[in-house]
Amino acid sequence: MKHVHTIEEMKLICQQFGEDIDSEICEEVKKSLENCPECRIHFDSIKKVVNIYKSHEQDSDIPNNLSNRIIKSLNLK
Amino acid sequence: MDSITEELIQLAKSGDKKSLSIIINVYSEKLYGLSFKFMRNREDAEDVLQETFLKMINKINVFKGDSTLYSWLYRITVNTALEKLRKHHPSHFDVNLDKVDYNQHDEMPSFEIPYLEKKDLKDLDFRNELNVLLKKMNSKLRVIFILRDIEGNSVQDTAKILNLSETNVKVRLMRARMFLKENLTDYFRERIVS
Numbered sequence: 408m409k410h411v412h413t414i415e416e417m418k419l420i421c422q423q424f425g426e427d428i429d430s431e432i433c434e435e436v437k438k439s440l441e442n443c444p445e446c447r448i449h450f451d452s453i454k455k456v457v458n459i460y461k462s463h464e465q466d467s468d469i470p471n472n473l474s475n476r477i478i479k480s481l482n483l484k
Numbered sequence: 485m486d487s488i489t490e491e492l493i494q495l496a497k498s499g500d501k502k503s504l505s506i507i508i509n510v511y512s513e514k515l516y517g518l519s520f521k522f523m524r525n526r527e528d529a530e531d532v533l534q535e536t537f538l539k540m541i542n543k544i545n546v547f548k549g550d551s552t553l554y555s556w557l558y559r560i561t562v563n564t565a566l567e568k569l570r571k572h573h574p575s576h577f578d579v580n581l582d583k584v585d586y587n588q589h590d591e592m593p594s595f596e597i598p599y600l601e602k603k604d605l606k607d608l609d610f611r612n613e614l615n616v617l618l619k620k621m622n623s624k625l626r627v628i629f630i631l632r633d634i635e636g637n638s639v640q641d642t643a644k645i646l647n648l649s650e651t652n653v654k655v656r657l658m659r660a661r662m663f664l665k666e667n668l669t670d671y672f673r674e675r676i677v678s
Contacts, residue, residue, distance in 0.1 A: 452597040456665045457633050462605050463614045464634045467520045470530065474505075474512040477534050481541060483501045483508070 488553055497545045504544075508537050511554060515561045521630045522565040524619045532568055536561045562631070562645055569623040576623040581659055582652045595673055597665070617667050621660060628653055629660035 470476075478484055488510055495503035515536060520529035539560050547556055570577050604610065618626060631642045632653065639657075643650045 448596040452669065453661050453665050455597045455599065456661060456668055459600060459605065459668070460614065460618075460629075460664065461634060462602070463611060464521055464630075467517045469513050469516060470526060473516055473530070473533075474509045477512060477530075477537055478505045478508055480534055481504075481508075481537060483505045 493553060504541060507553065511557055515557060518558065518561050519565055521634060522569065522627060524615065528568060532561065532565045535564045539564065559645055566627060573623050579622065581622065581624055581656050595669055597668055597672055613671055617664055621663055625656050625660040625663065628656040632657050
């Protein structure tokens with residue numbers, strides 16, 4: 408049987424999503440939901456998603472001669 | 485960045501081409517990276533960068549120095565990217581994303597996204613999937629996710645940059661994270677089951 412959350416529980420979790428996942432307030436929420444394995448999975452998954460994207464978005468390939476092309480196109484040369 | 489002195493900024497304000505070029509040289513790579521994160525393709529990212537520096541040339545005389553020149557250019561880049569995204573995806577901006585639909589998330593999935601090693605993150609198929617999901621995400625949500633979670637701005641700063649309330653930033657961030665989490669859960673579930 409799937410675990411169904413009350414609106415209040417869900418609201419509590421949702422409100423924390425704008426916080427750092429590791430923030431004090433978020434840790435408190437997680438502690439209060441220790442008896443809810445699904446919540447733990449949910450929080451951990453969100454944390455993993457953010458970390459995956461942090462690693463993924465670190466490096467972007469910089470096009471060759473980027474500055475020079477812009478300087479030229481803006482007639483600064 | 486140390487090469488951007490107050491004297492150089494003053495010269496740039498007077499229209500000195502060499503000083504303006506130095507500023508572009510110093511900041512173009514960092515701002516391109518930011519622009520690319522929003523636009524998700526090279527051509528648009530470069531267009532945004534060019535427009536950003538054009539705005540800088542036209543407006544640097546009103547730059548008061550309340551923030552660093554980089555912060556000022558950072559904001560111009562974000563706003564220029566937003567203008568372009570709004571043109572490309574007007575429907576993304578017509579949707580109200582500032583209310584939470586609690587009924588939408590009334591059940592918790594029991595599937596957990598697996599822990600990934602660094603090498604897993606280099607897998608091309610997976611990287612492609614991550615890009616596809618960010619492109620698919622509503623632009624209004626993507627901008628918040630990039631500014632807050634990737635760039636590491638605080639909720640307060642993100643709200644200031646975008647001229648939104650902190651509550652709106654939090655709600656949109658929640659939606660963005662949920663979108664990615666739900667889609668990545670499906671991605672992993674399919675691979676683990678098949």
